[in-house]
Every structure is written in structure tokens, then in C-alpha cells.
Amino acid sequence: MPTEIPPLLLAPLAPVTGTTLQQQLYQRIKQGILQGQLAAGAVLPGTRQLASELQVSRNTVLNVWTQLQAEGYLMSDRQGSRVTPLALPAGQVDDDTLTRWPLAKRIDVFQRRPWVDTGALPLRPGIPALNHFPVAAWRRALSQVMSHTPPQLLGYGDPLGDAELRTALAQHLRITRGVRCDARQIVITEGVQQALMLCVTLLSNPGDPGWIEEPGYRGAKAAFRAGELNLIPIPADHQGLAPQPGHWKQAPPRLIYTTPTHQYPTGAVMSAARRLALIAAARQHRAWIIEDDYDGDFHYHGDPIMAMQGMTDNAPVIYLGSFSKTLFPALRIGFMVLPAPLVSRLTPALHQLLRGGNRPEQQALTRFILSGDYRRHLGKMRRLYRQRQELLRSELQRAAGQSLPLLGGDSGLHLVLPLDSHHNDAVIACQLHQAGFAPAALSEFYLAEPVQQGLVMGYGNSSDTQIIAATRQLSRILSWPG
Amino acid sequence: MPTEIPPLLLAPLAPVTGTTLQQQLYQRIKQGILQGQLAAGAVLPGTRQLASELQVSRNTVLNVWTQLQAEGYLMSDRQGSRVTPLALPAGQVDDDTLTRWPLAKRIDVFQRRPWVDTGALPLRPGIPALNHFPVAAWRRALSQVMSHTPPQLLGYGDPLGDAELRTALAQHLRITRGVRCDARQIVITEGVQQALMLCVTLLSNPGDPGWIEEPGYRGAKAAFRAGELNLIPIPADHQGLAPQPGHWKQAPPRLIYTTPTHQYPTGAVMSAARRLALIAAARQHRAWIIEDDYDGDFHYHGDPIMAMQGMTDNAPVIYLGSFSKTLFPALRIGFMVLPAPLVSRLTPALHQLLRGGNRPEQQALTRFILSGDYRRHLGKMRRLYRQRQELLRSELQRAAGQSLPLLGGDSGLHLVLPLDSHHNDAVIACQLHQAGFAPAALSEFYLAEPVQQGLVMGYGNSSDTQIIAATRQLSRILSWPG
Numbered sequence: 001m002p003t004e005i006p007p008l009l010l011a012p013l014a015p016v017t018g019t020t021l022q023q024q025l026y027q028r029i030k031q032g033i034l035q036g037q038l039a040a041g042a043v044l045p046g047t048r049q050l051a052s053e054l055q056v057s058r059n060t061v062l063n064v065w066t067q068l069q070a071e072g073y074l075m076s077d078r079q080g081s082r083v084t085p086l087a088l089p090a091g092q093v094d095d096d097t098l099t100r101w102p103l104a105k106r107i108d109v110f111q112r113r114p115w116v117d118t119g120a121l122p123l124r125p126g127i128p129a130l131n132h133f134p135v136a137a138w139r140r141a142l143s144q145v146m147s148h149t150p151p152q153l154l155g156y157g158d159p160l161g162d163a164e165l166r167t168a169l170a171q172h173l174r175i176t177r178g179v180r181c182d183a184r185q186i187v188i189t190e191g192v193q194q195a196l197m198l199c200v201t202l203l204s205n206p207g208d209p210g211w212i213e214e215p216g217y218r219g220a221k222a223a224f225r226a227g228e229l230n231l232i233p234i235p236a237d238h239q240g241l242a243p244q245p246g247h248w249k250q251a252p253p254r255l256i257y258t259t260p261t262h263q264y265p266t267g268a269v270m271s272a273a274r275r276l277a278l279i280a281a282a283r284q285h286r287a288w289i290i291e292d293d294y295d296g297d298f299h300y301h302g303d304p305i306m307a308m309q310g311m312t313d314n315a316p317v318i319y320l321g322s323f324s325k326t327l328f329p330a331l332r333i334g335f336m337v338l339p340a341p342l343v344s345r346l347t348p349a350l351h352q353l354l355r356g357g358n359r360p361e362q363q364a365l366t367r368f369i370l371s372g373d374y375r376r377h378l379g380k381m382r383r384l385y386r387q388r389q390e391l392l393r394s395e396l397q398r399a400a401g402q403s404l405p406l407l408g409g410d411s412g413l414h415l416v417l418p419l420d421s422h423h424n425d426a427v428i429a430c431q432l433h434q435a436g437f438a439p440a441a442l443s444e445f446y447l448a449e450p451v452q453q454g455l456v457m458g459y460g461n462s463s464d465t466q467i468i469a470a471t472r473q474l475s476r477i478l479s480w481p482g
Numbered sequence: 483m484p485t486e487i488p489p490l491l492l493a494p495l496a497p498v499t500g501t502t503l504q505q506q507l508y509q510r511i512k513q514g515i516l517q518g519q520l521a522a523g524a525v526l527p528g529t530r531q532l533a534s535e536l537q538v539s540r541n542t543v544l545n546v547w548t549q550l551q552a553e554g555y556l557m558s559d560r561q562g563s564r565v566t567p568l569a570l571p572a573g574q575v576d577d578d579t580l581t582r583w584p585l586a587k588r589i590d591v592f593q594r595r596p597w598v599d600t601g602a603l604p605l606r607p608g609i610p611a612l613n614h615f616p617v618a619a620w621r622r623a624l625s626q627v628m629s630h631t632p633p634q635l636l637g638y639g640d641p642l643g644d645a646e647l648r649t650a651l652a653q654h655l656r657i658t659r660g661v662r663c664d665a666r667q668i669v670i671t672e673g674v675q676q677a678l679m680l681c682v683t684l685l686s687n688p689g690d691p692g693w694i695e696e697p698g699y700r701g702a703k704a705a706f707r708a709g710e711l712n713l714i715p716i717p718a719d720h721q722g723l724a725p726q727p728g729h730w731k732q733a734p735p736r737l738i739y740t741t742p743t744h745q746y747p748t749g750a751v752m753s754a755a756r757r758l759a760l761i762a763a764a765r766q767h768r769a770w771i772i773e774d775d776y777d778g779d780f781h782y783h784g785d786p787i788m789a790m791q792g793m794t795d796n797a798p799v800i801y802l803g804s805f806s807k808t809l810f811p812a813l814r815i816g817f818m819v820l821p822a823p824l825v826s827r828l829t830p831a832l833h834q835l836l837r838g839g840n841r842p843e844q845q846a847l848t849r850f851i852l853s854g855d856y857r858r859h860l861g862k863m864r865r866l867y868r869q870r871q872e873l874l875r876s877e878l879q880r881a882a883g884q885s886l887p888l889l890g891g892d893s894g895l896h897l898v899l900p901l902d903s904h905h906n907d908a909v910i911a912c913q914l915h916q917a918g919f920a921p922a923a924l925s926e927f928y929l930a931e932p933v934q935q936g937l938v939m940g941y942g943n944s945s946d947t948q949i950i951a952a953t954r955q956l957s958r959i960l961s962w963p964g
Contacts, residue, residue, distance in 0.1 A: 272553050358840065
């Protein structure tokens with residue numbers, strides 16, 4: 001018996017590019033139900049009758065009915081198909097509703113400083129010479145991997161990372177950085193940031209004191225904040241992290257973040273005495289030291305400063321590194337070296353939290369290391385960066401017309417120009433940014449009140465011309481003679 | 483005046499491959515100091531004198547002295563170079579010391595079930611057809627990106643991910659999954675696991691109730707555990723997640739993890755009524771819903787089931803997806819779609835926690851999507867998976883000699899074979915693993931006591947031959963007639 005068909009259903013269906021008549025009918029009924037035009041319990045017409053009214057094939061209507069039933073919009077019984085009763089959203093939902101919903105409390109402690117994309121502008125710290133990266137050799141390594149490896153390589157591998165890469169890396173770290181490790185201790189991560197987050201998740205509890213260097217690396221603070229650690233700024237001086245007995249007494253740390261080879265950003269090398277004292281005190285307090293060796297591969301005077309991790313047996317040190325500066329940041333491959341006694345304790349959690357990373361890229365990296373291409377590239381870049389640093393240093397001194405107390409420079413990709421306290425380094429950095437240069441303001445690296453103004457100047461990705469132009473610009477801003 | 487030279491320093495230096503005389507001398511003195519053979523305050527011989535004794539150039543000794551001074555092992559004054567007093571590790575450090583140190587408390591709640599690498603074995607759930615992936619086309623896309631893009635692409639990009647990929651993805655999700663979004667709402671992640679961890683970090687506090695499906699996805703539980711959520715198992719039935727009024731009352735959630743398109747692992751499609759009721763109740767309780775659309779792209783009957791996210795305006799839904807099943811797992815590209823009102827609230831934290839992922843891979847993916855290669859591949863795989871599922875289904879029924887109550891199959895890459903309660907599914911899964919097949923035991927997906935034994939059988943990466951062999955093996959284990 002023909003039902004009275006709701007007028008909504010009877011509007012003609014016309015061909016529209018990119019959508020079928022069936023999809024049109026499906027959308028019409030679904031939206032009609034969701035918007036309340038087809039009421040709960042309303043009986044829909046028979047498929048034969050509707051098909052005839054709409055001049056479509058009965059199969060079209062049947063398919064739509066099947067789909068709507070599968071999704072639960074229609075119910076069928078002997079009387080035909082009826083609209084399922086649904087908890088429809090009450091009227092127009094306020095657009096702003098969700099803006100007032102609670103988020104994680106830790107969101108509030110993330111600094112609200114807007115992120116500025118400084119891309120690969122000259123003087124930006126921490127960027128290697130991108131146009132000197134051997135793209136062709138890398139492409140070749142990647143292409144060889146993709147064409148010669150079995151399909152299994154596209155699936156999930158060891159959650160801790162590709163075994164061959166871990167072996168090659170252990171060997172490389174032992175020789176070049178004095179790290180005491182074997183492949184089992186190495187966990188491949190998506191850069192240092194993920195490694196930091198893992199350290200926090202695996203080794204600390206919310207509320208635990210976490211020491212960070214003052215001034216210090218912002219990424220470490222972000223990771224500590226994500227884990228709701230109680231951030232304790234520990235002053236770093238010309239010999240690196242300098243905790244006082246009071247620090248150990250009043251805020252004994254669970255985690256200590258440090259950059260002993262080249263303090264970030266001041267460039268200080270932590271002395272052997274400080275290193276051993278830190279390890280001894282950490283042992284006493286059962287604190288874990290996170291050693292971030294972010295740019296120790298580029299060392300310009302004598303032999304490289306070796307890792308703190310390798311100074312004693314079983315140091316309570318998690319050593320972190322990445323290929324962001326030795327190859328390129330967008331590669332997103334980093335790693336952590338766990339103390340051997342932690343491997344079996346942490347593996348169950350790591351197996352559940354990690355998925356092993358991008359295996360083809362990891363295998364390409366292994367080829368790059370084993371072929372010697374990696375060491376050759378490091379050597380070339382070391383020479384280039386040394387020249388660039390010398391140029392930046394001499395240009396700054398020349399423009400200033402005096403000897404400048406530049407900080408750092410034993411290794412890495414940046415120098416710090418300290419500024420007198422009457423300067424506002426954030427304003428100067430902003431002025432330089434407007435001129436196309438992106439040094440960082442030293443004050444941004446402080447958790448408490450900044451005690452030193454300055455500019456953190458990256459030279460890794462800055463050509464000679466850019467270094468000269470940047471110095472000229474800075475000279476104008478600071479009213480230097482040159 | 484010649485000093486008496488400690489005998490340690492006088493052993494002859496002989497050329498050794500891979501190390502210079504200078505490095506040998508440096509290591510000898512450094513280790514002598516660290517191991518206490520050269521005592522604190524001990525005066526070292528003059529460089530000229532030592533060079534002559536060791537028959538090396540004076541520069542070699544001078545360089546070693548400079549290095550050791552830079553690292554803080556030696557101090558220099560008018561009397562010459564002396565060993566710095568250092569806090570040496572007291573005797574032999576107990577190898578086991580660190581094994582007793584405290585770790586994060588959450589470590590204990592990670593299940594101690596050892597991880598078994600099932601690689602890409604047939605029947606492993608969640609693995610796409612790896613040998614059907616168009617490696618050549620992908621390699622071409624990647625190679626084109628690497629050869630035609632400026633060096634800046636190798637640097638850091640937008641922490642939320644490549645803008646072009648986010649635009650292409652928003653378009654794709656609107657059309658194929660009914661997701662209401664624009665590019666600004668999309669955050670590119672290293673797979674769904676990272677997206678889950680971010681949801682936990684950004685939207686919940688330790689101790690908050692977090693609802694998970696019972697049975698449900700283990701990765702979601704790992705992420706909730708990492709954030710110290712209070713995991714509440716909510717039964718999932720043939721219409722998906724089925725919370726009762728008591729759940730809302732006694733453990734009102736902060737986060738709800740759900741797989742409405744294809745419940746993992748049971749394969750249920752959440753009905754429209756359940757979806758709208760869940761959204762309405764979540765609104766009332768200010769709970770965030772995490773919709774994991776892990777395999778909704780492969781749908782075999784009628785049109786695909788659209789995302790819950792798109793059912794109403796401003797649903798409190800964070801939609802997650804990845805390319806692990808549509809392309810390949812080792813790609814490690816996933817994404818989250820934030821509700822529009824959350825974008826500006828979460829961006830400062832996201833800017834600090836993320837580094838933008840692998841940009842060349844993201845650009846290759848964009849090319850793959852825009853060229854139509856991606857949709858073509860999806861279409862091909864949909865047909866392949868439908869055939870494989872049909873074969874698995876018919877082989878199982880044939881071998882069992884009866885109609886089996888298989889669960890799921892409307893979409894995705896797996897079927898569930900329920901087993902009678904007198905079976906132990908973990909034992910059967912283990913027996914199959916020994917025979918080279920890797921289905922998962924359904925009981926492993928339960929947080930509380932399993933209420934149903936069964937096998938979760940992936941067919942995505944299983945050839946016809948493998949499906950037939952696996953069924954035969956299972957038939958033997960279960961003493962089926964076939």
C-alpha cells in the first residue's frame with residue numbers, strides 16, 4: 001500500500017559530477033534524519049514506490065536502504081523501514097562550546113610565546129649547511145634500499161629500531177664519541193625530542209624534580225613539562241652545569257638534563273672534575289643523567305671532547321644524539337643509549353610505546369655510515385663550519401672595533417654574543433629577523449629571570465656573504481663603528 | 483729541570499692502525515688519571531722531555547696536553563702541568579647497581595608480556611599486502627621530491643607538518659571519510675601511536691579516567707598508561723562501544739578511545755544511535771572522544787561507513803588515522819584532526835613538542851595523493867582484500883564443516899574466529915606461530931578477564947596459498963573435519 005512520501009524525498013535527483021544518484025539519495029536521507037526533518041519512527045516509502053517516483057532503478061534505492069540500515073539510521077520490520085530514534089544534537093551547537101572545555105593542566109605551563117617559523121634563515125642556530133648535504137648520494141642510498149630489499153622491510157620491524165643501524169651506530173659512537181655501548185643499548189627514536197619524552201615517561205613520575213640547565217635547551221623543558229616534572233633551573237657557567245650542594249639537598253633530582261660537550265646555548269665544555277662529580281652525586285641520589293650530545297661531532301680544536309657517558313663503567317647516563325645536525329633535521333632520526341642494566345627493565349614498555357621508525361630511511365642511513373660517506377661528510381662539514389665560525393668571529397670583532405667576549409666555538413654550529421644589560425636581546429633578534437636573519441635571543445633560554453642578554457648566532461647554514469651581511473646589519477642596530 | 487717520569491707514561495708508543503700516536507698518548511694519560519694511577523696533583527713531565535723519551539714530536543705531546551687541559555684533566559701553572567683532583571669512582575662499580583634504581587611507577591603497569599617479533603608472517607593482523615605496494619611509484623615520488631626541491635626542505639618545517647600534505651589530506655578526508663575539517667585542524671604525526679600519546683598529554687591529567695574498548699586496541703592502552711590514566715574497560719558488543727549509565731556516573735571519562743567504523747578487534751560497526759548518544763553524553767560530561775579510524779578506507783559492502791567526527795558540528799572528537807595500512811607500516815606517517823576550537827589552544831604546546839616529521843617523505847606522500855596514485859592503490863587493495871577475506875571465510879567454513887560465527891569483515895584487514903570457552907586461544911595462537919602463522923589471541927585484547935576466546939586473523943598480507951595452508955593448520959589443531 002503506497003505510503004505518503006515526505007516531500008524531502010521527492011525532489012528530483014539530477015546527475016552531478018563526482019557523485020552518483022545513489023550517493024545523493026543516501027546523503028539526502030541521512031542529513032534529513034540527522035537534522036530532524038525525518039522524525040524518529042517515521043515510516044519510509046517502499047523501495048519500489050520511491051524508485052518509481054524518483055525515476056531511478058530500484059537497486060539504487062535498495063542499496064541506499066542497506067547502507068542506512070548498516071549504519072543504524074533505518075530499522076526494518078514487517079511494516080517497512082522506519083527512522084531509528086537517535087539522540088540528535090539539540091539545535092545549533094554553540095561554536096565556542098569546546099573552547100571552554102578543560103584541557104590537560106600542563107598545557108598552561110607551556111609558554112604561550114607564539115612560534116615563529118624562521119625556516120632556514122641565516123644565523124638560525126642548530127641548522128647544518130643544508131645546501132652542502134650530498135642529496136644525490138643520499139637519494140642513491142635510499143633508492144638502493146627501496147629497490148633491493150624484500151617487502152617485509154615495509155612492515156613493522158623491531159620497535160627499538162633497525163638492528164643493522166643500531167650495530168653500525170654503536171660502533172660509530174664507541175670510536176668517535178667514546179660511548180661505552182653495544183647495539184642492544186641503542187634505541188632509535190624520531191629525533192632527540194622523542195628520546196627526551198621517552199626518558200621522562202620511563203624514568204620519572206609527575207612532580208619529580210627535573211634539573212635543567214640555566215640557560216638551557218627549550219626542547220628539554222618542553223619534554224619535562226609534558227611529564228609534569230618540577231623544573232629546577234641549575235646555573236651553567238663557563239665549565240657547564242654547576243649545581244651547588246644546596247641544590248642536591250633541597251631539590252634532589254630524578255632527572256638531570258645536561259649538554260656537557262658543548263653547553264646549549266653558552267658553548268661551555270663541562271670539565272672532567274664537574275663530570276665526575278656529577279656522576280658521583282647522581283649515583284648517591286639515584287638520579288638519571290640525560291646527556292644530550294647534540295653537536296659534539298663538530299669539534300674544531302684538537303680531538304673531540306668525548307662523551308661523559310664513557311668516563312666510568314655503568315654511569316647512570318642516558319646518552320642522546322641525532323642526525324639532525326650531522327645530516328639534516330627533516331630526517332627525524334635520533335637515538336638514545338641506555339645504561340646496559342636498564343635494557344631489560346625498559347624493553348617491555350619500549351616495545352609497547354614504539355613502532356620502530358621508518359625502516360627504509362634507517363637502512364639507507366646504515367649504508368651511508370658503513371660506506372664511509374657519513375664520516376667523509378662529517379669531515380667536510382667540520383672544515384666548512386670551522387671556516388664559517390672564523391669568519392663570523394672576525395667579522396664581529398672587526399665591526400665592533402674591539403675584542404668581543406664571544407662564548408662557545410670549541411665545537412658545534414653557533415656562537416653566543418653577550419650583550420650589555422641595557423640591551424634587549426629579544427628586540428634585537430626581532431630587528432634582525434625583519435632583515436632576514438634568525439639568531440635567537442639568549443634571554444629566551446632562561447627559565448627564571450635572564451641574567452645575561454645576548455644573541456645565539458648559528459653559522460652552520462650561513463654562507464660567507466650572509467655572515468658578512470648579518471654582521472653589517474647587527475653593527476647598524478648596535479651602532480658599532482664598523 | 484727534568485722530573486721523574488711516572489713509568490706509565492714511558493711505555494713505547496708504536497703505530498697502530500686506526501689510531502695515531504697522539505690519540506694513544508691521550509688515552510694513556512686520561513685512563514691513567516681516571517683509574518687513579520696518576521694521582522691528583524701529580525706533576526707531569528715537561529713536554530720537551532716526554533717527547534724526547536717517547537721519540538715523538540714535541541707537538542704531539544703539546545696537543546695532548548692542550549686537549550687534556552681543555553677537558554679539565556690537567557691544570558697548568560708555573561711549575562708545569564698537574565693532574566686535576568677528580569671525584570674518581572670508588573673502586574669497581576657494582577654491575578647490578580642500576581638494576582635496582584627506581585624507574586617511573588608507570589613502568590610497572592606495562593604488561594610484562596614479552597614482545598614476539600612476528601614480522602610479516604601470514605595472518606598477522608593489521609599488516610597490508612606488502613608485496614603489492616607500488617614500490618617503484620613511491621621511489622619515483624620520493625626521488626622527484628629529493629631532486630627538485632630546495633635545500634630548505636631538509637631543514638625544520640612547520641612543527642604540525644607539511645602544509646601541502648595537510649591540505650591534500652583534509653580534502654581526501656572530507657570526500658572519502660566525511661570528516662569535517664580544513665588543513666589547519668590537521669597535525670601530522672609519526673603514526674597513530676604518537677597521535678595517541680599527544681591526545682593523552684594535551685587533553686588529560688594523570689589519574690583521569692580513560693575509557694578503552696573491551697576488548698580493545700593495545701596501543702591505546704599503552705598510551706593511556708604512559709599518561710597514568712585510570713584505564714576503565716567499557717564493553718564493546720555487536721554495535722561497538724556500549725557504555726552503561728553506571729559507567730558515566732561512576733567513572734566519567736576525560737578521554738574515550740573508540741574505533742566506531744570497525745571496532746578493533748571485533749569488527750563491529752558502531753550504530754548511528756550509539757554514535758550520537760556517545761557524542762551527546764561526551765558533550766554533557768566534557769569528555770574528549772578519540773576516534774581511531776585505523777582501517778576505514780577498506781570497506782567491502784556498499785559505501786564506506788563515514789567517520790563519527792563528521793556527524794555533527796563541533797563534535798568533541800579527535801579523529802586519528804595513519805598510512806600504515808593504506809601504504810605501509812614502516813612509513814610512520816599518521817595524523818590527528820583536532821576539533822576547530824582546539825587548534826589555537828593546543829598550537830603552542832604542539833609547537834614545542836613536535837618537529838614536523840620527515841618532510842621529504844611527506845612531500846612524496848602529497849604527490850602520491852594528488853597524482854591519484856593513492857586512490858588507485860586504495861581501490862586495487864580494496865579488491866584484493868575483499869577476495870582474500872572471502873577466501874579465508876570460505877576456507878574456514880569448509881574446514882569446520884559448519885557455518886562459523888565469524889566476527890567483522892565489513893571493512894578492514896582481519897576477521898575474528900570466536901572459539902568455545904574450553905579452548906585457550908593463546909595456546910592455539912602459539913601453535914600457529916610455530917607453524918609460521920601469526921594470528922593474535924583475542925584474549926590478549928582484554929584488560930579484565932577475557933569473556934570470549936578467539937583468533938584475530940589478518941588476511942591483508944596473506945596470499946591465497948598461505949590462507950589455505952593456515953586454515954589447514956588450524957583445522958588440525960582444532961580437530962575440524964576438513
